[in-house]
Amino acid sequence: MPAAHLIAFDADDTLWSTQPHFDQVEARLLEIIAHCGEPAHLTEQLNAVQRRNMQLFGYGAKSFMLSMIETAIQLTDGAVTGHDIQQIIDLGKDLLRYPIEPLPGVVEVLTELRRRGHRLLVLTKGDLLDQESKLARSGLGDLFDHVEIVSEKDEATYQRLLSRHAARPEYFVMIGNSLKSDIIPVARLGFRAVHVPYHANWIFERVEPEQLAGLDFHTVQDLREVLDYLL
Amino acid sequence: MPAAHLIAFDADDTLWSTQPHFDQVEARLLEIIAHCGEPAHLTEQLNAVQRRNMQLFGYGAKSFMLSMIETAIQLTDGAVTGHDIQQIIDLGKDLLRYPIEPLPGVVEVLTELRRRGHRLLVLTKGDLLDQESKLARSGLGDLFDHVEIVSEKDEATYQRLLSRHAARPEYFVMIGNSLKSDIIPVARLGFRAVHVPYHANWIFERVEPEQLAGLDFHTVQDLREVLDYLL
Numbered sequence: 183m184p185a186a187h188l189i190a191f192d193a194d195d196t197l198w199s200t201q202p203h204f205d206q207v208e209a210r211l212l213e214i215i216a217h218c219g220e221p222a223h224l225t226e227q228l229n230a231v232q233r234r235n236m237q238l239f240g241y242g243a244k245s246f247m248l249s250m251i252e253t254a255i256q257l258t259d260g261a262v263t264g265h266d267i268q269q270i271i272d273l274g275k276d277l278l279r280y281p282i283e284p285l286p287g288v289v290e291v292l293t294e295l296r297r298r299g300h301r302l303l304v305l306t307k308g309d310l311l312d313q314e315s316k317l318a319r320s321g322l323g324d325l326f327d328h329v330e331i332v333s334e335k336d337e338a339t340y341q342r343l344l345s346r347h348a349a350r351p352e353y354f355v356m357i358g359n360s361l362k363s364d365i366i367p368v369a370r371l372g373f374r375a376v377h378v379p380y381h382a383n384w385i386f387e388r389v390e391p392e393q394l395a396g397l398d399f400h401t402v403q404d405l406r407e408v409l410d411y412l413l
Numbered sequence: 414m415p416a417a418h419l420i421a422f423d424a425d426d427t428l429w430s431t432q433p434h435f436d437q438v439e440a441r442l443l444e445i446i447a448h449c450g451e452p453a454h455l456t457e458q459l460n461a462v463q464r465r466n467m468q469l470f471g472y473g474a475k476s477f478m479l480s481m482i483e484t485a486i487q488l489t490d491g492a493v494t495g496h497d498i499q500q501i502i503d504l505g506k507d508l509l510r511y512p513i514e515p516l517p518g519v520v521e522v523l524t525e526l527r528r529r530g531h532r533l534l535v536l537t538k539g540d541l542l543d544q545e546s547k548l549a550r551s552g553l554g555d556l557f558d559h560v561e562i563v564s565e566k567d568e569a570t571y572q573r574l575l576s577r578h579a580a581r582p583e584y585f586v587m588i589g590n591s592l593k594s595d596i597i598p599v600a601r602l603g604f605r606a607v608h609v610p611y612h613a614n615w616i617f618e619r620v621e622p623e624q625l626a627g628l629d630f631h632t633v634q635d636l637r638e639v640l641d642y643l644l
Binding site: 238241247254255268310 | 470
């Protein structure tokens with residue numbers, strides 16, 4: 183890899199952990215509305231509300247807060263108290279300000295890729311301000327040349343990205359934990375993608391095995407293996 | 414103006430109307446919580462909650478929904494019903510999908526500026542997905558070369574913008590209705606700004622007259638006057 187590449191990193195659950203924090207908040211919501219049914223039923227309702235709202239609300243903590251509130255209203259037939267809803271809002275606010283720690287190997291890998299002369303980019307979807315704030319809290323901001331926060335990571339997004347940053351496909355690499363957002367659209371375009379699985383997965387990012395059929399991409403168990411792969 | 418310029422347009426209340434829709438929703442909220450006090454007091458509370466949340470939530474309809482919900486909880490000491498909160502959420506959802514009509518003169522001005530060979534850019538702050546959706550609903554998308562949705566429009570944002578789009582300061586113009594976001598930071602940098610006042614102003618965008626002291630910018634009463642100004 184002699185030429186300078188444009189290397190894009192997903193943020194949530196690639197650079198720092200996110201899903202476990204959302205899972206904790208969801209667990210607290212289930213406690214608040216525990217009197218409304220079995221946990222599996224409550225989760226199912228929450229997912230149904232989220233699925234319905236996603237097109238209008240997009241991704242991120244504020245969307246999640248609003249969907250949690252709607253779920254609590256629906257499951258209690260409107261009897262949920264203002265006190266409980268305030269608790270839900272406060273849980274959501276914590277999601278917008280928890281301390282961000284880079285995952286193991288992140289600083290090392292970014293520093294080394296920069297040293298080798300590559301351009302590094304964060305490519306993330308979600309709330310604009312929240313994603314910017316997480317990057318700032320992570321302390322990783324200075325290691326990146328560019329930050330792109332988008333509403334969706336699909337093939338059109340990746341094509342726009344390459345054109346905007348004047349990157350040739352053969353000198354582009356996407357690295358991330360989400361098969362749906364970081365790997366499949368990139369591999370479909372014939373660009374290089376590196377999958378770094380994370381132990382927690384968001385239900386709306388899960389993919390069926392057949393969606394991977396015919397696609398080429400590389401998988402590492404630890405982000406640090408990227409350094410050898412991109413040698 | 415012989416050389417191709419980069420001409421940036423604010424979106425909300427410059428390309429299409431937004432504030433009146435938020436004002437209508439706020440009026441409906443005041444009806445829902447009318448039993449909690451005088452309208453002036455309720456508005457004051459809502460503004461206080463919004464001010465407190467803004468740093469965490471950012472701008473846009475979802476932030477507004479969450480602040481309306483918190484206001485209703487606080488003003489009723491938690492006695493607001495789930496039914497009322499669902500009404501607030503539904504009002505907020507309408508803010509995310511109302512039909513977008515370009516303001517008078519917008520299509521004419523954009524079309525003519527393109528014809529003259531200028532690069533046109535939308536520069537807006539707010540919810541990422543919501544702003545993209547409004548641009549799509551407006552039918553104006555194809556008239557713009559670039560779309561930039563940012564979390565704040567301050568001097569740093571404008572400097573980044575010029576560098577990103579390789580625009581020289583003397584070939585850049587910002588056009589918008591907000592003195593705070595579209596005019597002051599641009600004029601402070603010594604770049605060209607054109608103020609197109611709109612009849613409705615968001616309280617958090619209001620500026621004191623002394624903030625304009627010493628700044629140069631151009632004001633038009635109708636967007637179409639921009640064509641003569643930029644001749």
